[in-house]
Amino acid sequence: MAKLIIALAGFGKSANRYHLPYLKLRSQIKIKTVYDHRLRHHQDVQTELKAAGVQLTTNFEDVLADPEIQMISITTPASTHYQLAKEALQHGKNVLVEKPFCETFKQAEELLKLAQEKGLVAMPFQNRRFDSDYLALKHVLEVGFVGTPLQIESHMDHFRPSEQFINSEPINGQFYGLGIHTIDQMIALFGQPRQVYYDIRAQQNQGNLDDYYETDLFYLNLKVKVTSSPLVAIPYPSFRLNGTKGSFIKYGIDQQENDLKAGMMPEAPHFGEDTPTAYGHLKYLNGNGDWIKKDVITPVGDYGRVYDAMFETILNQKTKLVTDQQLLLEMKILEAGVATVGPHVTTFA
The missing domain is CATH 3.30.360.10 (Dihydrodipicolinate Reductase; domain 2)
Incomplete structure (x- = not known):
């Protein structure tokens, strides 16, 4: 089976509670790199990730420059979502972005347009x-x-x-x-x-x-x-x-x-x-x-079914779990x- 190679951006509560525990069960998805600007917390999980061969970095450029990484899951503070997602898309990476996806309808529209132009997937992490x-x-x-x-x-x-x-x-x-x-x-x-x-x-x-x-x-x-x-x-x-x-x-x-x-x-x-x-x-x-x-x-x-859906959309061209129309409507609301x-x-x- 083909694998989806991903990176996590952010290593706080969201990444450690709502993402990593579910990703460990999904053999079709490989975490190659975890980026955090400080990597101060969850030392036990960091040790576990390193033992599994996952790279840890405090430089986002390491993730952007890696040609193997197909998707970046962005779990950083909300105010950073737009800029990090934009940089990721510009570097040819699909993005799964924690809620809220960004701050404005205009920003969401821009990111979705950029993803479409580059043949990529951009979607919010609507796990609920x-x-x-x-x-x-x-x-x-x-x-x-x-x-x-x-x-x-x-x-x-x-x-x-x-x-x-x-x-x-x-x-x-x-x-x-x-x-x-x-x-x-x-x-x-x-x-x-x-x-x-x-x-x-x-x-x-x-x-x-x-x-x-x-x-x-x-x-x-x-x-x-x-x-x-x-x-x-x-x-x-x-x-x-x-x-x-x-x-x-x-x-x-x-x-x-x-x-x-x-x-x-x-x-x-x-x-x-x-x-x-x-x-x-x-x-x-x-x-x-x-x-x-x-x-x-x-x-x-x-x-973890959000990740299953992203896998199917990126590798098998299935319809997105959260459609662009739904995302834009929600940003308007x-x-x-x-x-x-x-x-x-x-x-x-």
């Missing part, structure tokens, strides 16, 4: 398309248990009080950093909304960088709410779906992240599995008009959200 709770919601929608969907509510909340004051650009805020995931999940399911309502603000420290968002996406007969707050002690459902024939509710986020935080790796037995008490619940009318109640077994998520201070509505169709 493979969250288990989202996959459960997607299954319920595909089977059609609840009929025509009318309302969906998506929560990614935490309880993380903070007095820290951060004065920075929106690309470093919660809406760009986490909102892009919850928006992407819905764009993947339903496409372009007609209108979007925004409430984006600093909930904990007035005048701070945003840490809260509530975004409503309006379709023809469907309203989708995606929201996140840092001050939720009693959790909402991660997803609630109401339709013309019933409802679905799911508590608890994907277990992959919890397992990874605990040091459990994807190759371990039962990695990422939900407990039965966390399964989603359905109540719906069947064809005979009877009310049916049932639990929905949570699918096991796998963030992000930009419109922070373009105006205070609650507001933007029309997209």
Whole structure:
């Protein structure tokens, strides 16, 4: 089997939690080089990588100049994504870019055009398309248990009080950093909304960088709410779906992240599995008009499937997991959200 030779740019939490553990399981992908401007952290992982023959460098030019490297996975801070991705594409490298892909629609359009001109692939790392709770919601929608969907509510909340004051650009805020995931999940399911309502603000420290968002996406007969707050002690459902024939509710986020935080790796037995008490619940009318109640077994998520998709696109010319049209739409939605201070509505169709 042909191999995809890649490099990682960045060696922080993202690379070590959401990328490397999954890449270790993919024999069709070879990590040749890891670049980080300092390489100060995760010394144990560095030792492991060196023992496996992976090159470590603090010079990005080493990656750009290597003719064997076909793709660079960019996991550096958000403000660096655009410039590093541009340099990589200019040097003939495909790019997989952590979210947010970049800061503006114009930047995204430029990078996609450059990739197209050079016959390369540029795509954002939207790993939460493979969250288990989202996959459960997607299954319920595909089977059609609840009929025509009318309302969906998506929560990614935490309880993380903070007095820290951060004065920075929106690309470093919660809406760009986490909102892009919850928006992407819905764009993947339903496409372009007609209108979007925004409430984006600093909930904990007035005048701070945003840490809260509530975004409503309006379709023809469907309203989708995606929201996140840092001050939720009693959790909402991660997803609630109401339709013309019933409802679905799911508590608890994907277990992959919890397992990874605990040091459990994807190759371990039962990695990422939900407990039965966390399964989603359905109540719906069947064809005979009877009310049916049932639990929905949570699918096991796998963030590494983003890399599987990139492999197929680069080597076998398969359609991109996140299409250019989806990426550009999402950049428009992000930009419109922070373009105006205070609650507001933007029309997209």
